[in-house]
Amino acid sequence: MVLSKKQKYVFLTFCLLPTFIVFCIFTVYPMIGGLYYSFFDWSGTSSVKEFIGLGNYQKLLSDSVIPKAIVNDYIFVFVKVFGIMILALFFAVALTQLRLKEAPFYRIVFFFPNIMSVVVIGILWQFIYDPNIGIVNGILRTMGLEEWTRPWLGDMTWALPSIAVPAIWAGIGLFMLLLMGGITDIPKNLYEAAEIDGASEWQQFWRITVPLIWPQIKTSIIYIVITSLNGSFVLVQVMTAGGPGIATEVLGSYLYQKAFEDFKFGYGAAIGVLILVASLLTVIVLQFLLKKEKVEY
Amino acid sequence: MFFKRSWLIMIASILLFALVGCSNETTSEEPKNGEPKQGSSDGVSGDLEVQYFVGGYGDEFWKKAIEDFKGTYPDVNVIEHAGPDINTEMNTRWISNDPPDVVYIDGNGANETQMIADGQLMDISEWAKNIKMEDGTPLLQSFISPAEELDGGKIYSLPLVFDTWGVWYDSTWFEKQGWEAPTDFDSWMESMKQIKKDADISPFNTTGQYAQYFQRGVLYPAFAAAGGEELLNDLSNGVIEAWESEEVLKVMKKVQAIVDADLVDSGFAAYNHTQSQMNFLLHKNAYIPVGFWLPNEMEKDTPKDFKFGFVPTPMNDTGDAMALVPDIRTVAIAKEADNPEAAKAFLEFIFTEKYAQKFAETTGAIMNLKNVDLSANNNVPEFLKGINDMINNPGQIEIHQRNTPEGDEQDIAVEITAEIKLQIVDILMGRISAEEFVENMTKKAKELRGN
Numbered sequence: 001m002v003l004s005k006k007q008k009y010v011f012l013t014f015c016l017l018p019t020f021i022v023f024c025i026f027t028v029y030p031m032i033g034g035l036y037y038s039f040f041d042w043s044g045t046s047s048v049k050e051f052i053g054l055g056n057y058q059k060l061l062s063d064s065v066i067p068k069a070i071v072n073d074y075i076f077v078f079v080k081v082f083g084i085m086i087l088a089l090f091f092a093v094a095l096t097q098l099r100l101k102e103a104p105f106y107r108i109v110f111f112f113p114n115i116m117s118v119v120v121i122g123i124l125w126q127f128i129y130d131p132n133i134g135i136v137n138g139i140l141r142t143m144g145l146e147e148w149t150r151p152w153l154g155d156m157t158w159a160l161p162s163i164a165v166p167a168i169w170a171g172i173g174l175f176m177l178l179l180m181g182g183i184t185d186i187p188k189n190l191y192e193a194a195e196i197d198g199a200s201e202w203q204q205f206w207r208i209t210v211p212l213i214w215p216q217i218k219t220s221i222i223y224i225v226i227t228s229l230n231g232s233f234v235l236v237q238v239m240t241a242g243g244p245g246i247a248t249e250v251l252g253s254y255l256y257q258k259a260f261e262d263f264k265f266g267y268g269a270a271i272g273v274l275i276l277v278a279s280l281l282t283v284i285v286l287q288f289l290l291k292k293e294k295v296e297y
Numbered sequence: 298m299f300f301k302r303s304w305l306i307m308i309a310s311i312l313l314f315a316l317v318g319c320s321n322e323t324t325s326e327e328p329k330n331g332e333p334k335q336g337s338s339d340g341v342s343g344d345l346e347v348q349y350f351v352g353g354y355g356d357e358f359w360k361k362a363i364e365d366f367k368g369t370y371p372d373v374n375v376i377e378h379a380g381p382d383i384n385t386e387m388n389t390r391w392i393s394n395d396p397p398d399v400v401y402i403d404g405n406g407a408n409e410t411q412m413i414a415d416g417q418l419m420d421i422s423e424w425a426k427n428i429k430m431e432d433g434t435p436l437l438q439s440f441i442s443p444a445e446e447l448d449g450g451k452i453y454s455l456p457l458v459f460d461t462w463g464v465w466y467d468s469t470w471f472e473k474q475g476w477e478a479p480t481d482f483d484s485w486m487e488s489m490k491q492i493k494k495d496a497d498i499s500p501f502n503t504t505g506q507y508a509q510y511f512q513r514g515v516l517y518p519a520f521a522a523a524g525g526e527e528l529l530n531d532l533s534n535g536v537i538e539a540w541e542s543e544e545v546l547k548v549m550k551k552v553q554a555i556v557d558a559d560l561v562d563s564g565f566a567a568y569n570h571t572q573s574q575m576n577f578l579l580h581k582n583a584y585i586p587v588g589f590w591l592p593n594e595m596e597k598d599t600p601k602d603f604k605f606g607f608v609p610t611p612m613n614d615t616g617d618a619m620a621l622v623p624d625i626r627t628v629a630i631a632k633e634a635d636n637p638e639a640a641k642a643f644l645e646f647i648f649t650e651k652y653a654q655k656f657a658e659t660t661g662a663i664m665n666l667k668n669v670d671l672s673a674n675n676n677v678p679e680f681l682k683g684i685n686d687m688i689n690n691p692g693q694i695e696i697h698q699r700n701t702p703e704g705d706e707q708d709i710a711v712e713i714t715a716e717i718k719l720q721i722v723d724i725l726m727g728r729i730s731a732e733e734f735v736e737n738m739t740k741k742a743k744e745l746r747g748n
Contacts, residue, residue, distance in 0.1 A: 045406075046415035047394050130572070131564035132581060154505055154567030156726070241506040244566035245722045262711050263411045 031276065037269040044265025056270035066271075069251045070278070072160060076167065076250065077228045077282070081221055083168035084175055088220070091172065092179035093209065107180075111173035118170065118231070122238030125166040129153050129239075153240050159247045163239055167232065175220045182213035218290045222283060229279045251275045342372035345639040346397030348387050349379050350404030353590030354458070354660035359401075361655055362647050369646065373639050382406075391417060396631035398640040402454065403626045409454060410701050410710075412629070418453040419630040419637065425452050428645055436648055441665050441688055442623045445701055454627035455644060458656075459665040459688070461609075461623045462514035462588045468606035468680075470580060479611040480619070482551055485584075489560045492583045501555060502582035503725070504573040505566030508718035511725065513624060514586025516717070519548040519612030521697035522620035529622065530700050535713040535742040540735060549724070549731035551612060556727050566722055578603060586610060588624060589662040592678065607680045609687075609694050618695045621688070625665060657681055663688070709745045716741040 003011065038056050042049035060066055091110055095103045113121060128135050131151040140148045152162040186208065194204050210217070233252025236242060242249035242257065251271055259268025349359050356379055363375050378387055378397055384406030390396055396417065402409045412418050425444065428436040437444055437452075441459050444452050464485075466478060476492060479485035489500040503511045521529045523544040531539035539545070555561060562582055565573065570587070574595050577585040585591075592605045599605075609619040628647075630640040646652075653664035658676040663669075663685055671677045671685045687693050702710040720737055723729045729737070 043411050043415055045388055045391055045408075045411060046417050047392055048415045126572075129567070131567065132576065151564035151567045154564050156728070159567075240567070241569070243508075243722060244505050244726065245719050260406065262715070263408055264711075 034269045034272045034276075037266055038273050040266040042266040043263040044259055044268070045263060049266070052266070056267045059267060060270055060274060065246055065249060065254055066251075066274075068246050069249045069254045072248060073229055073232065073250045073278070075160060076164060076232045077225050079161075079164045080167055080171060080228045081224050083164070084171045084224055085217065085220060087168065088172050088175035088179055089217075091176045092183055093205065095176075096180050096183045107177070110176050113170040114173045116170070118234040119238055121166055121170050122235050125162075126153065126239055129162055154244050156244055156247045159240055159244060163232075163235055163248055166239075167228075167235055171224065171227075175224070178216050178220055179213055182216035183209060186212050214292055218292075221290065222286055225282055225286060226279055229275060229282065251278070341370050341639050341642045343636045343639060344374045344376055345399065345636050345643060346376045346378060347399045347401075347643065348383060348397040349377070349401035350383055350407060351379050351381050352404050353588075353594035354662060355593060357659040358652075358656050361659070362652055366643055366646050370639070370642060373636075373642075375643075391631075394633050396633055398634040398636050399628065399630060399643055401457065401626070401628045403458070409627055409629070410707055413447060413453050413701065414704075414707055417632055419632045419634060420451045420453060421455070421630055421641070422446075422450065422452040424641055425455065428648070431649060436645075439648075439667055441663070441667050442625050442696065442698060445698075447701060447703060454629035455648065456625040456665045457628045457647075458626035458660075459623055459663040460588050460590070460626055461621050462510075462518070462586055463607050463609045463621070463684075464514070464584050464586050464611065465577070465591055466584055466606045466608075467580070467603050469602050469604040470583075471606065476583075478606060478608050480608070481611050481613050481615045481617070483615050485611040486554065486558070486560075489555070489584065490558060493560060496580070496583070498581055498583065499560060499562040500583040501560050502562040502568070502573050502576055502585050503565055504568050504570040505722050505725070506569040508721040509714070510570060510573075510586055511721050512714070512717050513622070514588070515552070515610050515612060516548070516721070517622040517699065518610040518620040518697075519551065520545065521622050521695070522613040522617060523548050526697045526699075529697055533699065533710050533713060534702055534706050535709040535745050537739060537742045537746055537748060540739040540742050545738075546731060546735050548612065549734045552724055552734075553731040556725060561725055566726060589681075590660075592680075593661045605678065605680050607684055618693065621694050621696050622699055623665075623696060624699075657685070712745050713738075713741065 037049075039051060039053055040049040041052045041055065091106070094100070095106055100106070127133070129152040131137055131149070131154070134152075136152060137149040140146070150158060152158050155162075190208050190212075191204055194208060199207065230252065232250045233256065236248050236250050236253045237256060240248045242253040251274060255268045255271040255275070258264045258271060347359075347363065349356070351359075359377070359379065363377060367373065367375055376397075380386065381404070384404055387397065388406065400407075402412065409418075425437055426435070430436055430439050436455075440456055442456050444454070444456055446452055464479075468478070470476075471478060474492075474495060476488060476495075477484070479488045492498065492500040503514070517529060520532055524539075524542065528539055528542065528544055532545065562568075562573075562576065568576070573582075573585060574587065574591065575598060576582050578595060578598055578600060589607075592599070609621045611619060613619050628644060630637055630644070634640050648664075648666065650666065650669055653666045653669040654671070654674055654677075656662070656664040657669075657671050658674065661678055661681060663671075663681065668689060669685070671682050674682075688696065716738060720729070720734050724731070724734050
């Protein structure tokens with residue numbers, strides 16, 4: 001049956017309109033709202049607000065916490081992209097190529113953190129890092145490495161890496177599955193041909209696997225970057241609340257502090273706009289950097 | 298057509314039920330069969346919406362007070378909005394100028410200073426001046442910590458809870474070990490050194506995640522003891538000369554002395570308030586600065602033989618009185634209240650000795666009323682009787698008031714607080730000295746004052 005042009009448009013509208021409406025209500029409207037409130041001096045708790053133009057943005061420029069929060073955000077991005085991608089790729093290759101009997105079990109184990117609430121993960125790792133009863137210091141003491149023990153989340157140097165570990169741990173499973181899907185789709189005869197030609201497994205990985213799952217790798221990296229810039233806040237807020245001092249402060253946790261604890265909602269909204277701009281710019285740069293010809297064999 | 302209408306009615310009913318089901322409000326029972334309600338309602342009637350935060354003090358006091366109020370004012374239908382996150386839940390009501398009638402200002406998301414600045418609270422000065430206690434004393438003269446007058450004498454709230462910070466210890470453990478509770482800074486240092494030696498623990502702990510615990514629990518009383526109310530308020534308001542004063546440096550040197558003697562738990566910066574309090578209960582530390590709510594908040598985790606002991610933070614010099622800086626929790630009427638008469642009746646109803654006793658019993662804290670004798674009340678914890686006695690017998694301790702900053706000063710006070718919290722973590726970690734603390738705070742004050 002051939003659809004007329006009108007029927008085609010009606011069908012497309014039928015499919016797209018509900019999504020578009022939901023997108024407008026839950027994404028566009030809050031985004032415009034956030035931008036609008038960023039021009040006001042508003043506590044966020046009353047109907048009284050004063051238009052101050054770019055006042056909040058001027059304040060952003062002179063706020064000493066903002067540069068530190070941006071740096072921390074990008075440290076998270078960097079560490080998470082590398083940590084998650086390396087481990088997810090390793091596990092994906094291991095579970096698909098090594099033909100392990102226990103592969104389904106490992107798949108569940110690695111995916112498990114993804115079904116846990118980030119708040120629960122944060123609290124769990126808080127206990128793991130606890131200076132007195134935590135398993136990390138416990139193991140170090142058992143190994144006779146008493147001098148290595150420290151209050152991990154209360155240490156200016158170690159607090160940020162300590163949060164990065166659960167962030168990576170919680171992220172591996174999803175991307176591992178995504179990459180496994182890509183690897184499974186690669187025709188086996190390519191590997192067989194490569195083997196006959198004398199290619200080592202390492203060469204097969206770099207010349208066949210990586211190029212053919214590049215779209216999945218690219219999607220994963222962009223997804224990790226976006227979720228990291230927008231979502232690191234939860235782990236930080238639960239595990240350290242940005243501390244000690246501002247050692248682990250990220251833009252999201254600072255936004256929360258300003259908008260909901262200091263009652264500077266307008267300023268918080270301006271920080272939100274900054275996060276949006278940073279995310280957009282980062283994704284644009286990434287799209288450019290990850291641009292690669294599609295490989296087909 | 299009939300089916301179409303039936304569907305519409307069904308959908309509307311479902312939506313209505315869903316809305317009612319989603320509401321966490323509880324209301325008093327409506328009279329049945331149209332029977333008139335009985336009681337002495339003094340002409341006060343209608344719906345009365347009460348918003349109260351449920352935190353460390355629980356909700357037993359409020360439940361009891363509201364139940365009794367309904368008995369006395371049967372024509373009033375009390376609608377309670379309560380919970381640990383009630384301030385956030387009710388936020389949209391306040392933003393849309395449809396607030397509840399009465400609000401107990403406490404917990405996250407509630408800030409009296411901000412509410413006054415935003416014009417959300419009713420000026421109750423005239424009404425409050427005419428309220429008298431059962432013995433005829435004017436209510437405004439019956440408060441331990443007076444009602445604050447702003448904007449040239451206006452009263453926007455009544456101080457309900459005399460909350461204050463101090464230092465807690467386990468008196469059973471102290472008795473067993475022969476340790477003495479401190480009365481001044483020198484005796485506190487001696488005590489902490491002794492405990493460190495005897496028990497091999499870091500005697501002092503606080504929460505680094507919420508550095509305001511140290512700010513309010515240690516620094517405020519220390520500043521008040523050193524320079525009185527004027528210094529305390531000037532520091533909060535970022536007055537440069539105050540931060541440059543000798544008294545401040547002296548206080549910070551005391552803090553540095555605690556750090557230098559290695560008496561602070563090395564993990565403090567990682568702890569939130571609950572973790573630090575758990576460690577305290579487990580005798581991993583001996584002293585912790587927290588407010589009156591600690592025993593109630595940690596009730597379920599408190600070991601059986603643990604007995605809470607409380608002293609006003611001993612940062613005072615030998616021979617000087619100990620300082621208490623109340624952290625008053627107030628109750629107010631919304632400016633846009635629909636039923637201000639019922640709201641006033643409710644406030645008048647709860648500010649009595651009967652409810653002050655009830656408050657102490659149920660919360661382990663003190664209602665802000667003078668001369669309430671708790672000594673005969675067996676349901677009130679011993680530490681509270683002691684502190685109540687101290688408060689009502691001036692000389693042993695001095696009470697210093699912290700004032701609400703007005704106008705632009707409010708923004709400065711918020712920024713100063715944020716900076717103090719950062720500097721506290723640094724000094725307690727030994728990253729900066731007392732001199733650097735003062736220098737950094739002075740720099741911040743100058744920046745905020747445009748100098």
